[in-house]
Amino acid sequence: MKVTGTGLAASAMNFPSWAVEKNSNGMIYRTLGKTGEKVSAIGLGGFHIGNPLMESESTKIVRSAIDRGITFMDNCWDYHDGKSEMRMGKALRDGYREKVFLMTKIDGRSKMGAARQIDESLQRLQTDHLDLLQFHEIIRMNDPDRIFASGGALEAVQEAKQAGKLRYIGFTGHKDPSIHLHMLDLAEKNHFHFDTVQMPLNVMDAHYRSFQHQVLPVLLSRQIGVLGMKSIGSGEILRSHAVTPIECLHYALNLPTSVVINGIDSVKLLDQAFEAASTFHPMSEEEVAALLYKTAALAAAGEYEPFKTGQKYDSTAQHPLYLN
Numbered sequence: 001m002k003v004t005g006t007g008l009a010a011s012a013m014n015f016p017s018w019a020v021e022k023n024s025n026g027m028i029y030r031t032l033g034k035t036g037e038k039v040s041a042i043g044l045g046g047f048h049i050g051n052p053l054m055e056s057e058s059t060k061i062v063r064s065a066i067d068r069g070i071t072f073m074d075n076c077w078d079y080h081d082g083k084s085e086m087r088m089g090k091a092l093r094d095g096y097r098e099k100v101f102l103m104t105k106i107d108g109r110s111k112m113g114a115a116r117q118i119d120e121s122l123q124r125l126q127t128d129h130l131d132l133l134q135f136h137e138i139i140r141m142n143d144p145d146r147i148f149a150s151g152g153a154l155e156a157v158q159e160a161k162q163a164g165k166l167r168y169i170g171f172t173g174h175k176d177p178s179i180h181l182h183m184l185d186l187a188e189k190n191h192f193h194f195d196t197v198q199m200p201l202n203v204m205d206a207h208y209r210s211f212q213h214q215v216l217p218v219l220l221s222r223q224i225g226v227l228g229m230k231s232i233g234s235g236e237i238l239r240s241h242a243v244t245p246i247e248c249l250h251y252a253l254n255l256p257t258s259v260v261i262n263g264i265d266s267v268k269l270l271d272q273a274f275e276a277a278s279t280f281h282p283m284s285e286e287e288v289a290a291l292l293y294k295t296a297a298l299a300a301a302g303e304y305e306p307f308k309t310g311q312k313y314d315s316t317a318q319h320p321l322y323l324n
Contacts, residue, residue, distance in 0.1 A: 026278025027069030033225030046075030048265035050084030062091035076105040085124035105136035107322035109146040114153035138173035144183040170196030177214035201228035207299035249276035
C-alpha cells in the first residue's frame with residue numbers, strides 16, 4: 001500500500017522563513033493568522049497544569065516554559081473546575097503575564113452565560129484582559145447556531161472585546177470537521193471573521209474524519225490562525241506503537257500551524273517539547289509519506305482518536321449546564 005503526503009503537507013507549501021525562526025533556546029516562532037502576532041509554535045496546554053500536581057510544581061512548569069521561550073498559554077473556564085485558570089493566574093504573577101499571549105475558552109452559548117464565564121476567567125487568571133478568547137467544544141451541529149443566534153454568546157464576546165476585556169476571538173472543537181465548517185459558514189454569513197480556530201491535527205487525523213484535509217484549507221484561505229491540538233492525542237496515539245512523541249510533534253509542526261498546543265505536566269514533557277522544536281525542520285514529502293504509511297491502517301476506524309468517536313473528552317456533554 002502506498003500512502004503519500006496528500007493534502008497540506010508543509011513540504012509542498014513552500015514554508016515561509018518564519019516557520020523555522022528559532023531563538024537561542026531552540027523555540028520556533030510563527031505568525032498568528034492575519035493578527036500579525038508572533039507566538040511560540042509550541043503552546044502550553046492549560047488542562048495539564050491542573051492535573052494532580054503540587055501547585056508549586058505547576059508554577060515551576062509554567063514559569064520555566066516561559067523562561068525558555070514558550071509564549072502561548074492555553075486554558076479554559078472549565079478545566080478542573082477552574083483550578084487550571086487559578087494556577088496559571090498565580091504562575092503569571094511577578095511580571096510573567098506581560099511575557100505571554102494568554103488564551104482561554106468559554107462554554108456558555110447564551111449571552112448571559114458567556115459574559116459570566118468571561119468575567120470569572122479574568123478573575124481566576126488575575127488579568128484585566130485576554131489576548132485570545134475562544135468558544136470551547138464546538139462539537140454539536142447546533143453549537144454554532146446557538147452562538148450566532150440573537151441573544152447568543154457572540155454578543156457577549158463582542159461586547160467584552162469592545163470593553164477591552166479581550167483582543168481576539170476564535171473557536172475550538174475536536175469532534176467532526178463538518179461542524180467546524182458550519183461554524184465558519186455561519187461566520188461568513190454574519191460577516192464575522194474568526195482570528196483563530198483550534199482543532200486536532202495529527203498523524204491519525206490525516207486518515208480519518210480529517211480536519212487537516214477538510215478545514216485547514218479554509219482557514220488558510222481566510223488567513224485564520226491555526227491552533228493544532230491532540231498532536232499526541234492525550235497519549236492515545238502512542239498506544240498504537242506506530243510513532244514516537246517527537247514524530248507526532250514534528251508532524252503537527254510541519255503543517256501550517258501557528259501553534260501546536262502541547263499538554264505538559266512535568267519537566268520531562270517540557271524538555272520533550274523543546275527537543276521537538278529544536279530538532280524540527282520542514283519535512284520532505286518522503287518523510288511525511290513514511291509517517292502516513294505507518295499510521296494509515298491503524299487510523300481507519302478512529303480507534304486512536306476517541307475524542308472524535310466517543311464522549312470521554314467532551315466536558316460539555318458530561319456537564320451540560322456549562323453550556324447555559
